[in-house]
Amino acid sequence: MWLGRKDAQVTREQVLEALRDVQDPELHRSIVDLDMVRDVRVRDGHVHVDALLTIQGCPLRQVIVESIRERVARIPGVRSVDVSLGVMSPEERQALIARLRGAEETSPFLTPSSRVRVLAVGSGKGGVGKSTVTANLAVALAQEGRRVGVLDADVYGFSIPRLLGLEGRPTVIDQMIVPLERWGVRAVSMGMLVDRDEAVIWRGPMLHKALLTFITEVHWGELDLLLLDLPPGTGDVAITVAQQLPRAEVLVVTTPQQAAAEVAARAARMAHKVNLRVAGVVENMSYLDGPTPVAVFGEGGGESLAQRLGVPLVARIPLDPRICEAGDAGEPVVVRHPDSAGARAFREAARHLLAARVT
Ligand SMILES: Nc1ncnc2c1ncn2[C@@H]1O[C@H](COP(=O)(O)OP(=O)(O)OP(=O)(O)O)[C@@H](O)[C@H]1O
Ligand SMILES: [Mg+2]
Numbered sequence: 001m002w003l004g005r006k007d008a009q010v011t012r013e014q015v016l017e018a019l020r021d022v023q024d025p026e027l028h029r030s031i032v033d034l035d036m037v038r039d040v041r042v043r044d045g046h047v048h049v050d051a052l053l054t055i056q057g058c059p060l061r062q063v064i065v066e067s068i069r070e071r072v073a074r075i076p077g078v079r080s081v082d083v084s085l086g087v088m089s090p091e092e093r094q095a096l097i098a099r100l101r102g103a104e105e106t107s108p109f110l111t112p113s114s115r116v117r118v119l120a121v122g123s124g125k126g127g128v129g130k131s132t133v134t135a136n137l138a139v140a141l142a143q144e145g146r147r148v149g150v151l152d153a154d155v156y157g158f159s160i161p162r163l164l165g166l167e168g169r170p171t172v173i174d175q176m177i178v179p180l181e182r183w184g185v186r187a188v189s190m191g192m193l194v195d196r197d198e199a200v201i202w203r204g205p206m207l208h209k210a211l212l213t214f215i216t217e218v219h220w221g222e223l224d225l226l227l228l229d230l231p232p233g234t235g236d237v238a239i240t241v242a243q244q245l246p247r248a249e250v251l252v253v254t255t256p257q258q259a260a261a262e263v264a265a266r267a268a269r270m271a272h273k274v275n276l277r278v279a280g281v282v283e284n285m286s287y288l289d290g291p292t293p294v295a296v297f298g299e300g301g302g303e304s305l306a307q308r309l310g311v312p313l314v315a316r317i318p319l320d321p322r323i324c325e326a327g328d329a330g331e332p333v334v335v336r337h338p339d340s341a342g343a344r345a346f347r348e349a350a351r352h353l354l355a356a357r358v359t
Contacts, residue, residue, distance in 0.1 A: 010077045015040045015047055018075050022067045025060045026171055026178045027100065028221035031068075034096055038086065045079035047072050052088045054096065054173050061085060090174075097176055100219055117225045118248040119279060119353070120153070120241055124267030125260050126232030129284035130253050132323060134229040135163040136332045136343075137251075140350035142184030143334065146224040149179065152189030153241065154231035155210050161191040165330020169193065177218045183335055188218050208240050215244050238267075242274035249279035251314070251353075254301050256286055261301035268309050279314075280356070281306040282349060286316040289341045293318070312356065315349035318342050 019040075020032045031037055031051065039050035049068055053061060065083045072081045088096065121134045134150060142148045152160035161167070164182050170192050171178040179186035190210060220226070228248070231237055241248055250271040254264035268278050283302025288294040296319055306313040317323070320342045326333040334343045 010042050010045055010047065010075055012040050012042050014075055015042060015049070015072055018071050019049070019068065022064075022071050024054075025063050025067075026181075027054075027219060029100070031064070034099070035092070036088075045077050046082070047075075047078055047080065048082045048084070050084050050086065052086050052092065054088055054093060055171060056087050059168070059171065093174055097174055100176070114247070116223045118228065118245045119225060119251050120228040120230050120238075120245075120248050120276070121251045121253060122230035122238065122267050122271070123253040123260075124233065124263040124270075125254070128253050128255050128260055128264075129317070130232075131159040131163055131229050132327055133251075133253050133282055133284060133317070133346075133349075134227050135160060135327065136323075136334050136346040137350055137353075138185045138187075138225075138227050139164075139183045139332045139334050140343075140346045141225055141227075141354070143347070144350055144354060146354070147222055148185050149220045149223045149226040150185055150187040151214050151218075151226060151228045152187065152191065153211055153214075153228045153237050155190045155207055155237075157231055158189045158191035160187055160189045160229055162330060163327045163332065166192065173219075175217060177213075179218060179220060183332065186220060186223075188214050204236055207236055211237065211240050212244065238270055238276070239274055242271075242276050246275065249277045251279050251282060252305070252309070252311075253282045253284055254305055255297045256283055256295065256299050256301040257297045258301055258304075260297075261305040264301075264305055265308060268305075278309050278311050279353065280312045281309065282315050282317065283313060284317045285319040287318055289318040289320055312352065314352040314356075315345045317345045317349075 019037055020030050022031050023029060024031055024034055027034060036052050038052050041048040068083050069081045072078055121130050123130050138148045138150045150160055152158045164187055166180045166182055166187060170180050177188060179188045180192060252264050252268050254261045271278055281302050285297055288296050302313050302316060318341050322337050322340055323333045323342045326336040333340060334346050337343055
């Protein structure tokens with residue numbers, strides 16, 4: 001009997017077309033483009049997809065399976081979806097890396113035509129909140145819809161994994177490091193590569209090498225911004241950054257205290273010396289939030305520093321125990337307490353920086 005409409009016949013091409021929408025969760029590219037789809041078979045609306053993982057024990061295998069299932073099931077006429085997973089051979093993996101590298105011409109930041117905006121967060125002085133600012137700013141920028149990477153350039157004193165709540169090790173595909181991702185931010189840190197309490201002794205050249213690895217051997221994918229969390233002090237790291245990423249800008253973090261602002265001014269001069277532009281000043285621990293704001297660490301350091309450097313004061317972040325507690329919990333305050341004055345100030349800083357893009 002003719003039912004008025006014949007069931008749509010699902011074709012292999014249709015399935016392949018649909019699979020283009022499925023991205024590898026780590027590499028941020030379509031699994032079809034990555035040659036991760038080995039075979040597709042269709043019979044009477046029953047679909048079988050044979051996919052290849054880049055490495056054995058890929059932590060996100062279930063995510064890939066689910067995304068394939070979900071996308072294929074949306075094709076009209078599909079009655080069942082079955083996914084089996086294999087692993088790429090070393091040759092296939094090499095081809096994949098060559099393709100990823102080729103598409104990016106080595107590292108996305110190293111080409112003169114790079115559109116990635118690199119912001120190095122530094123201060124000179126320790127403990128003023130560089131890492132806290134980096135983590136929150138990164139998440140705030142991601143919340144504004146930007147693709148954001150964080151490179152933890154504090155090789156000895158890394159704190160980005162804790163601040164962003166990143167656990168585990170990044171996937172390494174034949175020496176190519178795939179960043180871990182959380183809160184919409186991709187991050188790489190030495191803390192992901194060494195054991196927590198392992199004592200690592202880094203000499204200058206090794207430090208340089210470690211940073212170079214993070215810049216050149218990490219598959220960042222496409223980014224709009226890369227934030228670097230600089231270690232305290234100036235010196236070595238700033239020079240490496242300037243040499244490798246000559247178009248990087250520096251965001252100077254200070255507290256309102258005059259003494260801190262003076263050290264920060266020296267850091268800014270150092271940046272100038274190595275030809276890095278200063279994008280702005282963030283004053284952190286500015287005041288204790290409340291009905292009557294209290295200036296705990298003095299006043300005016302950020303403002304006067306910004307004036308001296310001839311750059312904008314992009315935000316004044318209050319001193320708030322919730323900022324500290326959120327950092328310890330691995331859930332930045334912009335996520336944990338989005339309505340707090342601190343979170344608002346971080347979002348304001350993000351918007352300010354986006355509006356002030358200078359090329
Ligand atoms: N606005 C703030 N309110 C409350 N606590 C804060 C604030 N900013 C930073 N902190 C806390 O101050 C401490 C130092 O912050 P952070 O580690 O970000 O500084 P840093 O400049 O990166 O330090 P280092 O120089 O050691 O790298 C942390 O415990 C952090 O949680
Ligand atoms: Mg730090």
